[in-house]
Amino acid sequence: MIYLDSAATSLHKPPQVARAVAEAISSLGNPARGAHGASLAADRTIYETRRLLAAFFGCPRAENVVFTSNATEALNVAICGLLGPGDRAVTTDLEHNSVLRPLYELQDRGLRLDFVPADARGRVDWADFERLLVPGVKAVICTHASNLTGYSLDLARVAALAHSRGALLIVDASQTAGLLPIHMEDMGIDLLCFTGHKGLMGPQGTGGLCLRPGLELRPFKRGGSGVHSFDRAQPREYPTRLEAGTLNAHGIAGLKAALDYINAVGRARLYAAEHSRTLRFYEGVLRIPGVRVYGDFSQPLRAGIVSLNIRDEDSAAVADALAVDFDIAVRAGAHCAPRMHRALGTEEQGAVRFSFSPFTTELEVDTAIEAVKTLAAE
Amino acid sequence: MRERKPRLFFSFAATAAAMEAERLCREAGLPGRLVPVPRQITAGCGLAWMTEPAEGERVRAFLTERGAAYQDCVLLDF
Known part of the structure; x- marks a missing residue:
């Protein structure tokens, strides 16, 4: 199988990730639930992973790295812990439902919510940020990069604008963590939400949020x-305030192994590999008759995603043909990004999303281009 | 039960702080180990760094110098 669905989850992970999980599952006790060797081993694994993540994301304190089961949970913790009825927030059309649905829930309870619109190529206009970020806005919640087009936002610019109006910046880094440069202190990010199983190449069931010191969040869940x-x-x-219940120490051990791998190879090198495959595919499909590619590919830093449609074919039918006839794994449909699809005009058709990883080979890219050519010619 | 001896305990507000203290002390070669926090100590973390009383000043000064926040330092028979 040619796996081109890395925006959903990374399938090709460094082998040491699986080894670390296997070792952890038979050796780690319950963290923070005792002082015997197995429990302390779990505590140490988790703490070392906090330190690695803090350094990786430029978070000043390891104890401000909070583990969750995924980015969705992290975003719920951040959004619901910070905002409530009577508050005002700004977000964008680029967002995933992991941002939209918690905000809609709060909106129904009295949150005032404004959207920075996306144009027909999925881009934002900075004038809209300026217009909507009025005094009284408590937070801007935005993705680092669209999970549909790969288009990225300049976080430092958003943070500077938000802070100038007294607002905080909450970032959804689901599509960028592990590949694009992220430094909370340098960029001015107040809350960074990430998943462990995509660009960070860790196991599913891992993720978290990093908080700027001094932020007060209400606990999203309560318990042991x-x-x-x-x-x-x-x-x-x-992090105890936001971490009720037993942590996924086994998964976190795998995430630690993935972080060790990324640090050893170099994030920038991994990104360069992914980006070159993304552009190779984009250039290969751009001029195929009947193919429409969505988004803006002029940015040097973007997520490794190319979404397209073939004429007016149902995106599901195209993805199915790619899977059945060519053994190529992609994702069709709405990608949990309803506002982005509306902006692109693909609400009915959906889109066929190809997403790449540092491990995608040029041969795999070229095979996928030929498959699209074949389907477009039928 | 074993015979009790005077020991010095450093308590912490959270497990992450105990982990940091353990890491720093181990790297510096300071004696001690993490134990369940004795019942006489009220702390946010269920772990305490236990060391010999004679090492108390050295550990206290070291943790303070390295910015490792401990909650309390208590001498107990344990």
Whole structure:
């Protein structure tokens, strides 16, 4: 199989990730639930992973790295922990439902919500950010890169604008963590939400958020913490405040192995490999008669995604033909990005999304281009 | 039960702080180990760094110098 669905999850992971999970699952106890060797081994694994993530994302303190089961949970923790009825927030048309649905829920309860629109190529106009970021806006919530077009936002610019109006910046880095440069302090990110199983190449069931020190978030869930057992309330200290329940120490061990791999190889080198495959595919399909490619490919830093349609064919039928006839795995449909599809005019048809990884080979890209050519000629 | 001896305990507000203290002490070769926090100590973390009383000042000064936040330092028979 040629796997071109890395925006959904990375399939090709460094082999040490699986080895680390296998070792952890038979050796780690419950973290923060005892002081015996197995429990402490889990604590140490988790803490070392916090330190690696803090360094990787430019988060000043390891204890401000909070683990969740994925980016969706991290975004729910961030959005629902910070915003409430009566608050005002700004987001964009680029967002995934992991951002939109928690915001819509709050909107129904009295949050005032404005959207920075996307144009027909999936881009934003900075004048709209300027217009919508009025005093009183509490937070801007935006993706680092669209999961449909790969188009990326300049986070430092968003942060500077948000801070100048007294707002915080919450970032969804689902499509960029592990590949694009992210530094919270340098860029001015207040809350960074990430998943472990995409660009970071860790196991599914891992993810988290990094908080700028000084931020106060209400706990999203409450429960066992291993400490303060007689207190009625969740402990206030980070990360315990936001981490009720047993952590996924086994998955986090795999994420640690993935981070060690990325640090050894170099994030920039991995990104360069992915980006070159993305552009190779884009250039290969751009001029095929009947093929329409969505998005803006002029950015040097973008997610490794190319979405297209063949004439007015149902994107599901194209993806199925690619899977059945060519053994190529892609994703069709709406990609949990309803507003982006509306902006692109693909609400009915959906789109066929090809997404790449540093491990995608040129041969795989060329085979996929030929497959699109064949289908477009039928 | 084993005979109790005076020991010095450093408590922490959260497990992450205990992990950081352990890492720093181990890297510096300071004696001690993490143990379940004794019942006489009220702490945010269920772990405490236990060391010999004679090492107390050295560990206290080291953790303070390295910015490792401990919650309390208590001498107990353990």
